[in-house]
Amino acid sequence: xxxxxxxxxxxxxxxxxxxxxxxxxxxxxxxxxxxxxxxxxxxxxxxxxxxxxxxxxxxxxxxxxxxxxxxxxxxxxxxxxxxxxxxxxxxxxxxxxxxxxxxxxxxxxxxxxxxxxxxxxxxxxxxxxxxxxxxxxxxxxxxxxxxxxxxxxxxxxxxxxxxxxxxxxxxxxxxxxxxxxxxxxxxxxxxxxxxxxxxxxxxxxxxxxxxxxxxxxxxxxxxxxxxxxxxxxxxxxxxxxxxxxxxxxxxxxxxxxxxxxxxxxxxxxxxxxxxxxxxxxxxxxxxxxxxxxxxxxxxxxxxxxxxxxxxxxxxxxxxxxxxxxxxxxxxxxxxxxxxxxxxxxxxxxxxxxxxxxxxxxxxxxxxxxxxxxxxxxxxxxxxxxxxxxxxxxxxxxxxxxxxxxxxx
Amino acid sequence: xxxxxxxxxxxxxxxxxxxxxxxxxxxxxxxxxxxxxxxxxxxxxxxxxxxxxxxxxxxxxxxxxxxxxxxxxxxxxxxxxxxxxxxxxxxxxxxxxxxxxxxxxxxxxxxxxxxxxxxxxxxxxxxxxxxxxxxxxxxxxxxxxxxxxxxxxxxxxxxxxxxxxxxxxxxxxxxxxxxxxxxxxxxxxxxxxxxxxxxxxxxxxxxxxxxxxxxxxxxxxxxxxxxxxxxxxxxxxxxxxxxxxxxxxxxxxxxxxxxxxxxxxxxxxxxxxxxxxxxxxxxxxxxxxxxxxxxxxxxxxxxxxxxxxxxxxxxxxxxxxxxxxxxxxxxxxxxxxxxxxxxxxxxxxxxxxxxxxxxxxxxxxxxxxxx
Numbered sequence: 001x002x003x004x005x006x007x008x009x010x011x012x013x014x015x016x017x018x019x020x021x022x023x024x025x026x027x028x029x030x031x032x033x034x035x036x037x038x039x040x041x042x043x044x045x046x047x048x049x050x051x052x053x054x055x056x057x058x059x060x061x062x063x064x065x066x067x068x069x070x071x072x073x074x075x076x077x078x079x080x081x082x083x084x085x086x087x088x089x090x091x092x093x094x095x096x097x098x099x100x101x102x103x104x105x106x107x108x109x110x111x112x113x114x115x116x117x118x119x120x121x122x123x124x125x126x127x128x129x130x131x132x133x134x135x136x137x138x139x140x141x142x143x144x145x146x147x148x149x150x151x152x153x154x155x156x157x158x159x160x161x162x163x164x165x166x167x168x169x170x171x172x173x174x175x176x177x178x179x180x181x182x183x184x185x186x187x188x189x190x191x192x193x194x195x196x197x198x199x200x201x202x203x204x205x206x207x208x209x210x211x212x213x214x215x216x217x218x219x220x221x222x223x224x225x226x227x228x229x230x231x232x233x234x235x236x237x238x239x240x241x242x243x244x245x246x247x248x249x250x251x252x253x254x255x256x257x258x259x260x261x262x263x264x265x266x267x268x269x270x271x272x273x274x275x276x277x278x279x280x281x282x283x284x285x286x287x288x289x290x291x292x293x294x295x296x297x298x299x300x301x302x303x304x305x306x307x308x309x310x311x312x313x314x315x316x317x318x319x320x321x322x323x324x325x326x327x328x329x330x331x332x333x334x335x336x337x338x339x340x341x342x343x344x345x346x347x348x349x350x351x352x353x354x355x356x357x358x359x360x361x362x363x364x365x366x367x368x369x370x371x372x373x374x375x376x377x378x379x380x381x382x383x384x385x386x387x388x389x390x391x392x393x394x395x396x397x398x399x400x401x402x403x404x405x406x407x408x
Numbered sequence: 409x410x411x412x413x414x415x416x417x418x419x420x421x422x423x424x425x426x427x428x429x430x431x432x433x434x435x436x437x438x439x440x441x442x443x444x445x446x447x448x449x450x451x452x453x454x455x456x457x458x459x460x461x462x463x464x465x466x467x468x469x470x471x472x473x474x475x476x477x478x479x480x481x482x483x484x485x486x487x488x489x490x491x492x493x494x495x496x497x498x499x500x501x502x503x504x505x506x507x508x509x510x511x512x513x514x515x516x517x518x519x520x521x522x523x524x525x526x527x528x529x530x531x532x533x534x535x536x537x538x539x540x541x542x543x544x545x546x547x548x549x550x551x552x553x554x555x556x557x558x559x560x561x562x563x564x565x566x567x568x569x570x571x572x573x574x575x576x577x578x579x580x581x582x583x584x585x586x587x588x589x590x591x592x593x594x595x596x597x598x599x600x601x602x603x604x605x606x607x608x609x610x611x612x613x614x615x616x617x618x619x620x621x622x623x624x625x626x627x628x629x630x631x632x633x634x635x636x637x638x639x640x641x642x643x644x645x646x647x648x649x650x651x652x653x654x655x656x657x658x659x660x661x662x663x664x665x666x667x668x669x670x671x672x673x674x675x676x677x678x679x680x681x682x683x684x685x686x687x688x689x690x691x692x693x694x695x696x697x698x699x700x701x702x703x704x705x706x707x708x709x710x711x712x713x714x715x716x717x718x719x720x721x722x723x724x725x726x727x728x729x730x731x732x733x734x735x736x737x738x739x740x741x742x743x744x745x746x747x748x749x750x751x752x753x754x755x756x757x758x759x760x761x762x763x764x765x766x767x768x769x770x771x772x773x774x775x776x777x778x779x
Binding site: 383 | 409410411412413414478653657660661669672674677678680682684685688690691692693695696698699702713714718721763765766767770773774777
């Protein structure tokens with residue numbers, strides 16, 4: 001048992017580190033470049049960075065050579081990501097495209113389409129988004145209502161999608177729509193990729209409870225999509241979507257700070273009952289709980305890394321990540337505000353410890369427990385796929401979609 | 409990155425699991441639990457000693473087989489899974505470790521071979537009753553090589569041959585080895601939450617006691633021993649937690665209510681998913697603790713505390729929610745659920761409560777921060 005790279009991995013890490021050192025600024029104790037800039041400037045910078053990475057052979061290194069990758073083991077991609085995290089580079093704009101859209105195009109698009117779309121996706125020249133969730137189809141995404149019907153060589157799409165990250169700056173999107181409501185819900189779906197600049201697409205930002213707008217609503221009014229942009233057979237949309245969602249579980253990363261470190265620092269600086277809050281046993285107990293969770297996640301990732309580094313498929317232990325980290329973030333944030341007592345309600349960064357990080361994440365964290373699979377859905381997945389418990393009894397599985405009760 | 413046990417260690421784990429599955433199914437801890445005349449499963453203990461398990465991590469020079477602590481960790485996990493009713497933890501994680509950490513070369517050579525072979529059973533006595541023991545409140549006192557005072561509960565204290573005792577010595581505390589057959593020692597079993605592991609109240613009345621390590625420095629040695637033992641206890645707790653999860657899954661698949669397996673209800677699924685989550689967090693922390701123990705890493709105090717806290721939480725949660733998953737049958741004496749529930753609390757308190765270990769964890773982090 002050790003935590004060292006193999007000689008090969010160490011050599012690769014050194015190479016990556018040297019390249020990053022020559023091409024990027026080390027991360028400093030300040031908001032990252034993606035946070036400092038507005039979206040437009042950030043995107044331009046991110047595109048330039050992604051292209052530079054791709055030219056140097058560090059983008060999608062584990063993808064097959066035929067798809068523009070290097071055909072290298074996944075561990076090299078992870079080593080690169082670990083090293084890149086120490087540098088102040090713009091991130092986030094391409095995670096949906098690289099994590100979900102690229103793999104689905106590689107699996108279902110024609111050779112010509114792959115040649116046309118994958119290289120610019122990988123280089124960050126074209127940004128992609130994902131159009132699955134709907135107002136009436138969240139956890140039950142197969143219950144989606146957006147319709148499509150065939151008209152000559154095209155399909156015509158009508159309906160509404162929601163929670164689409166980056167729709168407003170995306171060039172392309174992947175979409176699931178319902179072509180036949182008389183079929184059971186999973187069987188009446190078809191999958192496409194679409195031009196986000198098509199006529200009839202209307203994009204509106206969603207204002208979140210934290211005041212930010214990281215997502216959009218996307219409305220479709222008679223949007224025409226060529227049949228050549230269908231991925232998978234007519235009626236095979238659910239299977240295609242499932243492959244994509246599998247990738248999302250890996251693509252959605254760690255919860256951002258604050259974590260036990262930040263609470264510990266805060267507690268040391270706060271006074272409670274006339275002494276440092278860090279001397280209070282109830283505070284110490286809570287920090288210990290979060291430390292154990294944080295280290296549990298860290299070492300679980302080390303187990304996953306070990307499997308990948310041995311060329312094995314990681315075990316199911318990876319599935320616990322978001323359930324643990326999202327709740328932890330919410331609890332840590334709330335507790336951090338508590339430590340500031342009556343002053344903990346203030347959100348002005350200039351007046352608050354850690355620039356009001358605890359207050360900001362208090363309002364942001366509820367979303368993490370929902371995005372990319374709710375806590376409840378993830379627990380179902382653990383119970384059914386990892387522990388082998390029987391599936392939920394489905395009352396809507398074998399009936400025509402049009403007969404399923406809809407409620408509100 | 410190689411954060412995994414080696415193939416040989418995994419093979420040892422599988423062998424131990426197979427052996428214990430055959431030699432220690434739940435009828436064995438139940439037998440000891442129900443039979444007041446059988447303080448531990450002697451037949452099982454003999455087989456464990458024949459397998460040389462007590463000496464796994466004890467160096468060859470002093471009678472062990474000198475494999476190492478990762479090997480001991482995989483065995484500990486299986487002991488915990490089997491809720492084995494034997495004095496393994498007292499003799500191996502506590503007494504032998506105390507002698508290894510605090511003893512002179514002569515003491516190691518004299519005392520360890522017998523513990524390694526299982527010919528002698530050792531134990532460790534700190535607690536003197538309800539409440540956290542501290543240097544300040546210790547009543548047992550060492551003076552001129554004689555020990556006086558009462559210790560309880562002492563794990564396996566009714567059957568052990570030697571005991572490492574923490575006693576007041578001047579202003580500080582010392583560790584001393586006492587032969588429990590010697591004059592001035594009287595002992596009687598004391599009832600505990602888990603009668604499958606016997607405990608005693610031991611009264612020392614001027615009993616001959618041999619200093620282990622430097623006089624007055626015993627508390628620090630005790631802490632060092634407990635840090636090491638914490639990883640091993642955590643491995644046992646992890647094994648027990650996993651056994652509870654497997655038992656609950658088995659029951660949830662086979663028990664039908666409202667015309668369907670109860671495992672198809674989300675209320676049960678989510679409960680079992682939570683058990684799995686806590687167990688995996690504990691497993692990751694335990695493996696890290698095992699690494700720190702096996703390499704004597706400076707991270708050991710924090711890693712051990714984290715493993716201990718995570719495994720205590722996991723076993724407690726799994727053992728109580730296993731009963732809940734079983735419903736009424738889980739509350740009966742006849743069901744095995746209570747064997748794990750009892751063991752989980754026993755192990756949770758064995759070397760100090762969860763609260764104490766959380767405090768040690770944060771103190772360790774503070775020291776790391778200051779360094």
